[in-house]
Amino acid sequence: MGERAGTIQAVARAMRLLGLFSPQRPDWSVAELARETGLHKSVVTRMMATMAAAGFVVQDPVGRGYGVGPRAFAVGAGYRPHAVLTQIAGPVMRELTERRGHATSLGVPAGERFVYLLVHESRHPVRVAAGTGEFRDYHANAIGKVLLAALADDEVRLLVGPEPLPERTPATVTAIEPLLAELADVRGSGIAHNRQEAVVGVGAVAATIDEGGGRRVAGLSIVYPSHLVDEAEEAELIEAVRDAAALISARLSR
Amino acid sequence: MGERAGTIQAVARAMRLLGLFSPQRPDWSVAELARETGLHKSVVTRMMATMAAAGFVVQDPVGRGYGVGPRAFAVGAGYRPHAVLTQIAGPVMRELTERRGHATSLGVPAGERFVYLLVHESRHPVRVAAGTGEFRDYHANAIGKVLLAALADDEVRLLVGPEPLPERTPATVTAIEPLLAELADVRGSGIAHNRQEAVVGVGAVAATIDEGGGRRVAGLSIVYPSHLVDEAEEAELIEAVRDAAALISARLSR
């Protein structure tokens, strides 16, 4: 009956509930959780009570909805890629953001999507960057393409799923072949672009962060409002992000 | 039979397992988890398989132990105090660390202990600061005392538990009365000390970060090797941490 053999229904349900909490949506009521998951109210109540007793969630004042608990934060802080990269990439990204005036993001693969580990916001009035802990599709983001470019075409097909790929904006590449062609370019240049393919009006350039053995571990990007960056500046940003990624890679290896 | 009525055994067990993963100890094998929790191997195997399917944990290469998964990171990133304070306190702490040359930490209450939200390491060869996501006792840390000082004596008694309080070093205050007396001073001065009470050779001074309504939300500390800081410098550090905490508080309120 279960999704997969050898798994525990009650725990799988609890994980589904807990997984709904995210930086984008950190607050849920019992009723909302029940509607979203299709579980019965009573089940949700008991699940949440159990997870609250363990400190993974907290209920705000009195019964009025649940939020993320300190224990969940503590466990999440043990995520390897984050622990390693935060120390090294953080200062480099900060300087990059200050010098260029645009937001910078760092992401790593996380199954069928990738996750933002670290984000430095720009001081622009318009915020264009994603938030730490958010997941995104590979195919419609600069960091995602950098990560895909580390894989063979077959693996890419497996990862992004069947056509058409989800269309985020009119500019999103929704077919596999053009995406693979683009990835070939990325392998050559080491740079991936995002030209309003995820959000209208937002562009980005990304470069690769490698570990010692050449294993690709992360992508670093500069994100900006498209109308503020002309071709000349884009060329500068490409150089900047390439240098920063190389610096982080070098510091990672030793 | 269960710990508390209205909770689900299987989920409580899963939380107990997941809660073992922390920044200090981010890797566990099935056998280790089984020994630690007293659960049967087969139970642990199925629990972990279920949580792995949900992305909350990952098994390294093949079967060789589990680590924290990206989903756990994403959920943890939704922890309110972290999301709010990171943006505002981060830059202030960075400057404080650079200017004074010592590590700075920021912590918030998390049930019967407190948790470090943000840590900036010094460039000293000796690392003395805790890591993000680690839990500590209130009574043996500067930040902990600052947080306790926001409570009434009765609440403090409830929170720290019965005497003797856990002794971390020979200097730890293990009796309630002296602790309460110290907290009275903290309420007056707004500053808490830690003189090698948590780790031998490590001292700290902490100040209070308040929210708009006067609600205490966090403690900010400067942490240093005791033998490197004389009384004159300590006085300077107290001023520095007080100013920084006040600045963060002010930015929080608007």
Place this chain on the structure above:
DNA sequence: AATCGCGTTGCGTATCGTGCAACGATGTTA
């Protein structure tokens, strides 16, 4: 007042998690 939506709780049923034992794989010791 009346109605709606919410979160919680008792209870009986049968589903589903549990623990045992056995297996294959890997690594360690003699």
Place this chain on the structure above:
DNA sequence: TAACATCGTTGCACGATACGCAACGCGATT
């Protein structure tokens, strides 16, 4: 090389336990 220890996984039968229903108390809204 062989015997042994340790590990992670899986089938299986039993019964503990999670489930879903229904009812309740509460607060907000009409």
